[in-house]
Amino acid sequence: MFKKVRGSSLAYILILPAFALILIFTLYPFGRALWTSFHRINPVLPGNPFVGFSNYTSVFSSYYFVKSLRNTLIMIGFTVPIITIMSIAISRLLIENFYGRGILRPAVLIPWVIPSAITGLIWQWLFNGSYGAINALLSRMGVISDYIPWLTEVLTAKFAVMVAFIWAQLPFPIILMLAAMTAIPSDLYDAAKVDGATAFDSFRYITWPHIRTMAVIVIIYETLTAFTSYSIPYAMTGGGPGTATSMISYYIWSLSFDQLQFGKGAALAAIIAGLSLIFIFAIIKAIPSEIMLEEE
Amino acid sequence: MGGENWKRVIVYISAVLVFLFTFGPFVGVFLASIVPETALITRPPAWFSKGFTLANYRYIFTGDIPKGFATKGTARSRVSQEALQIPRTLANSFIIAFGTMLVNLIFGSMAAFAYSRLRFPGRGETFMFILLSRLIPLVALAVPYYLIIQTLGLLDTFWSLIMIHSVLTLPFTILILTVYFRGIPEDLEDQALVDGCNQFQMFLRVIIPLSLPSLVAAALFSFMLSYSEFLFGLLISSTTSTKPISVVLSSLSNNPDVSISLLNSSIIVAIIPSIILAIVVWRFVIQDLILGALKG
Incomplete structure (x- = not known):
């Protein structure tokens, strides 16, 4: 080990710029949000009186909170398993040798780099009820005779938002799964073949044990993302029809910036942060220990 | 068969x-x-x-x-x-993303060098803090971030967005650079020190050239994240002199004077850099760095 260090001052100078920046932009917002959540902050009313937990209780008991939390949980319940299974299947496909693999591999990555606000715009047009591409294509193929109002009916709007979310979220899990699958020594598969194992057997006994940890990471990461993101549904449907696609994180935005009820917005943010913390601890438990710094 | x-x-x-x-x-x-x-x-x-x-x-x-x-x-x-704001705001997005990338490369590699090579009190704790800071939901930070930027008098400036995007990307940069730096054999550094280099020269002449692939990775990821970011662009930028393109596109989509084909042309202009980036990321980062490193 490298021990010729003159004290620790060099280390502190090196980490200072990055650490200070992150510290300022983490501790202050955290404290500020917590303080706000216990006060009534309203630009129209004078003073910022301390109101205890009343912001929290009024958020918890609001109709919109229950509704948007339910929508968010339904979204998680459908999209996270689908994303996980699809990412395993597509990664399995991408490690095969086939003509065109060199095109498909970067192609599956592209949705990842599209800004999510733009992803919402693209899918809003694709699913548009009167001139969208999906209606045009389906009617051209003779599948439908009347255009489907995808984004203005409760069930189809939920469906459309989930499709767009899955599309945008798939690339990152695919990369993780691909990395995990590439790391599996190929002689394991050769040996299994010699022993007469079926494709299902080699997936069950060789592939799966090697990607299990990654699958857990993907599930938790995607749950966290689905829980805190709202830009795609917001761009596509504005949360509608009614409240059918309203997400819990968007409720923070709407409380704070549309209704200017910063106290309630902060209380909801704290509630969401608390719930996220549970996911965070789960992530730490699941992450392979070599990623974290080993302390000797 | x-x-x-x-x-x-x-x-x-x-x-x-x-x-x-x-x-x-x-x-x-x-x-x-x-x-x-x-x-x-x-x-x-x-x-x-x-x-x-x-x-x-x-x-x-x-x-x-x-x-x-x-x-x-x-x-x-x-x-x-x-729609005529697009060329200007596209340039804005590039300036912000490029600034974020530079901050990540300089501050990120400094911090990563300290975490991978030096022993100092608080090393594990500060590293953990940097990693975990990123897991707080963004929308919960919106108001406090706005207040910090307002206090600093930096509303509607490139600096503010570069700063915020750096806070969001530095944890990831520091993580991948630390993991990579740790993999560089220390004999090479000892050799450089014996040859009369000081620690700073050793960092520049040994560590940096050897870790070029991971620096490229960090640079591209931070560029990409900054280019895609929408929420803080919307909050902080009020004029076209600093607005990122994602914000302009979202307001175009709500503008009844914009035709479908014009909106779709705008989307294509905005995502071409993303698509090029995806191909570069795949070619130089994922293929070589992640999949290659695991195989080798």
Whole structure:
């Protein structure tokens, strides 16, 4: 080990710029949000009186909170398993040798780099009820005779938002799964073949044990993302029809910036942060220990 | 042998399906950007009946109003001056993303060097803090971030967005650079020190050249995240002199004076850099760094 260090001052100078920046932009917002959540902050009313937990209780008991939390949980319940299974299947496909693999591999990555606000715009047009591409294509193929109002009916709007979310979220899990699958020594598969194992057997006994940890990471990461993101549904449907696609994180935005009820917005943010913390601890438990710094 | 053939068939069918799902939306958006508005909104759909035109692209970059604008009735092309903001805001997005990338490379590699090579009190704790800071939901930080930027007098400046985007990307940069730096053999550094280099020279001449792939990775990821970011761009930037393109596109989509084909042309202009980036990320980062490192 490298021990010729003159004290620790060099280390502190090196980490200072990055650490200070992150510290300022983490501790202050955290404290500020917590303080706000216990006060009534309203630009129209004078003073910022301390109101205890009343912001929290009024958020918890609001109709919109229950509704948007339910929508968010339904979204998680459908999209996270689908994303996980699809990412395993597509990664399995991408490690095969086939003509065109060199095109498909970067192609599956592209949705990842599209800004999510733009992803919402693209899918809003694709699913548009009167001139969208999906209606045009389906009617051209003779599948439908009347255009489907995808984004203005409760069930189809939920469906459309989930499709767009899955599309945008798939690339990152695919990369993780691909990395995990590439790391599996190929002689394991050769040996299994010699022993007469079926494709299902080699997936069950060789592939799966090697990607299990990654699958857990993907599930938790995607749950966290689905829980805190709202830009795609917001761009596509504005949360509608009614409240059918309203997400819990968007409720923070709407409380704070549309209704200017910063106290309630902060209380909801704290509630969401608390719930996220549970996911965070789960992530730490699941992450392979070599990623974290080993302390000797 | 029959089994092998069936496998080929399944591989190719699923490859085509995956390609259609991930890339199909872009094909739709691109087609809609080069056909006249009238072809898009007729029923039954007749996208290819009216020829192709690049008029929308010409309008975005030169301000020449498309010919379809003169058509009478609902089918005429609608244009808005707002679309003319695209070239300027595209440049803004690049400036912000480039600044974020530089901050990440300089501050990130400094911190990562300290965490990978030096022992100092608080090393594990500060590293953990940096990693965990990123897991707080963004929307919960919006108001406090706005207040910090306001206090610093940096509203509507490039600096503020570069700063915020750096806070969001530095944890990831520091993580991947630390992991990578740790993999560089320390003999090389000892050799450099014996040859009379000081620690700083050693860092510049040994560590930096050897870790070029991971630096490229960190640079591209931070660029990409910054380019995609929407929420803080919306909050902090109020004029076209600093607005990122994602914000302009989202307001274009709500502008009734913008035709479908003009909006789709704008989307294509905005995502071309992302698509190029995806190909570069795949070629130089994932293929070589992640998959290559695991195989080797």
